[in-house]
Amino acid sequence: KAGVTQTPRYLIxxxxxxxxxxxxxxxxxxxxxxxxxxxxxxxxxxxEYFSETQRNKGNFPGRFSGRQFSNSRSEMxxxxxxxxxxxxxxxxxxxxxxxxxxxxxxxxxxxxxL
Amino acid sequence: xxxxxxPQAVILREGEDAVINCSSxxxxxxxxxxxxxxxxAPVFLMILLKGGEQKGxxxxxxxxxxxxxxxxxxxxxxxxxxxxxxxxxxALERSQGNLIxxxxxxxxxxx
Numbered sequence: 001k002a003g004v005t006q007t008p009r010y011l012i013x014x015x016x017x018x019x020x021x022x023x024x025x026x027x028x029x030x031x032x033x034x035x036x037x038x039x040x041x042x043x044x045x046x047x048e049y050f051s052e053t054q055r056n057k058g059n060f061p062g063r064f065s066g067r068q069f070s071n072s073r074s075e076m077x078x079x080x081x082x083x084x085x086x087x088x089x090x091x092x093x094x095x096x097x098x099x100x101x102x103x104x105x106x107x108x109x110x111x112x113x114l
Numbered sequence: 115x116x117x118x119x120x121p122q123a124v125i126l127r128e129g130e131d132a133v134i135n136c137s138s139x140x141x142x143x144x145x146x147x148x149x150x151x152x153x154x155a156p157v158f159l160m161i162l163l164k165g166g167e168q169k170g171x172x173x174x175x176x177x178x179x180x181x182x183x184x185x186x187x188x189x190x191x192x193x194x195x196x197x198x199x200x201x202x203x204x205a206l207e208r209s210q211g212n213l214i215x216x217x218x219x220x221x222x223x224x225x
Contacts, residue, residue: 004155033211042116042218043156043201048211056212090155096209102146103203103213105155 002027004093004106012112018079021109025072025093031055032074033103034066037088046089049074050096078111086113115140117204119216126192126223134187134219136202145178145185146203146213149196156201159187189221197223 005024013019025032033056034046045058049068066076072093078085088110092103117138124132136145144163148156160169162178162185169176173190189196199220203213 031211033213035215043203043213043215045212045214050211056210058212094211096211101209102158102161103211104158105148107155 004091004104006089006091006106006109008109009107010110010112012114013081014114015081015083017081018077019081019111020075020077021089021091021111023074023076023091023093023106025074025091026104029093029095029104030072031094031096032068032072033092033094034074034076035090035092036060037090037108038086043090046076081113083113086111116214117202117216119200119202119219121219122217123220124222126196126221128194128223128225129191130223132189132192132221134189134200134202134221135184136186136204136216137182137184138204140183140204140206142178142180142183142185142204143207143210144205145176146205147176147185147187148201148203149198150201150218151198159200192221192223194223194225197221 031050033048048056052068063079068074088108090108092105094103147159150156176187178185199218201218203215
């Protein structure tokens with residue numbers, strides 16, 4: 001099975017711009033979670049989508065949003081970029097059907113805000 | 115609510131053993147261990163459920179002490195490939211999608 005894929009792998013944007021990141025989960029996985037990883041804060045949960053519905057949301061401002069499509073692919077959008085948004089954005093997919101549910105991470109999108 | 119990992123960093127020689135701990139102030143349902151190498155995605159190692167048994171494969175194993183709400187990751191006879199940052203992710207409930215991760219333990223294995 002192919003793993004979780006994320007595009008693009010690298011992005012450079014300037015303050016005030018917006019950005020859209022994409023995540024394709026492992027085939028058969030219906031849940032997609034997004035995390036932000038920075039050296040200072042570590043891995044922080046952004047949101048989770050399941051069956052095109054947001055299931056959970058972390059403590060991030062409304063500039064961060066996401067959605068999921070019927071094929072389980074997910075996108076996250078960050079509007080009005082700030083310097084502090086520079087981070088590695090990881091998505092993780094899982095089946096969401098068993099108690100030993102494991103999240104599998106994609107390679108991430110490295111976002112740099114100038 | 116963020117679990118506390120210890121130590122923050124450890125340097126080993128090939129063949130040495132290491133233990134990484136992950137402690138929570140909350141009652142946990144599960145603990146998930148990942149290893150991340152620089153510039154790569156976190157790779158799943160194993161999951162421990164409350165009431166579950168100690169897990170392990172190859173020379174890496176883990177346990178979960180429910181009384182202490184602490185999980186420990188054991189790396190025995192370390193190899194160069196074990197180098198990386200180890201994270202524990204915790205869930206308070208079954209099917210919880212928002213894992214809460216510790217800050218990580220950087221493990222360096224030297225020849």
